[in-house]
Amino acid sequence: MNAHSVDWHSVSGKKFPYKIVQQPGDNNALGQVKFLFPNKFNVYLHDTQSKSLFSKSARAFLHGCIRVQDPLEFAEKLFGSRSLNQSKIKKILANPETQRVKLKKPVPVHLAYFTAWVEGGKVKFHKDVYGRDKLVGNLLFGRA
Numbered sequence: 338m339n340a341h342s343v344d345w346h347s348v349s350g351k352k353f354p355y356k357i358v359q360q361p362g363d364n365n366a367l368g369q370v371k372f373l374f375p376n377k378f379n380v381y382l383h384d385t386q387s388k389s390l391f392s393k394s395a396r397a398f399l400h401g402c403i404r405v406q407d408p409l410e411f412a413e414k415l416f417g418s419r420s421l422n423q424s425k426i427k428k429i430l431a432n433p434e435t436q437r438v439k440l441k442k443p444v445p446v447h448l449a450y451f452t453a454w455v456e457g458g459k460v461k462f463h464k465d466v467y468g469r470d471k472l473v474g475n476l477l478f479g480r481a
Contacts, residue, residue: 361435369430370408372415374446384408403448415444 338355348354359365368384385404405411409426421438429436452465465471474480 361433368408370405370412372405372408372411376446380448382408382411415440 343355359367361369366385370384372382374381380402382403382405409423412426413421413423415421416438420441429438450467450469451463452470453460453462455461
């Protein structure tokens, strides 16, 4: 549907019968590939058009989703090179229509969020962009 044909005065946040989707292609902000996995937070892994962000030390440029630096290589490893190799992946991506490719066997996904870790024998601390440290500290030390 064309956005110009919508009567925007008749819709609101509570009454919005439309689904807004950015079409696949070279200008899609999520890049060419998105990896969905079951979770209640609607978090997923995805490619990006902003490849230069991988060279920055700060990495929290999105709101909960996770950018994958080499998504085609990641896809090949997930599926196994026999079932989905680089040439098959490129053939899928050449199609202008969105395509879903499912894994034959589910892969467990475990996400971890760290604001401190050891690097070169020293503890490195990084900004707690999601505000989780205080919550975890309160739970660990019995503060409610």
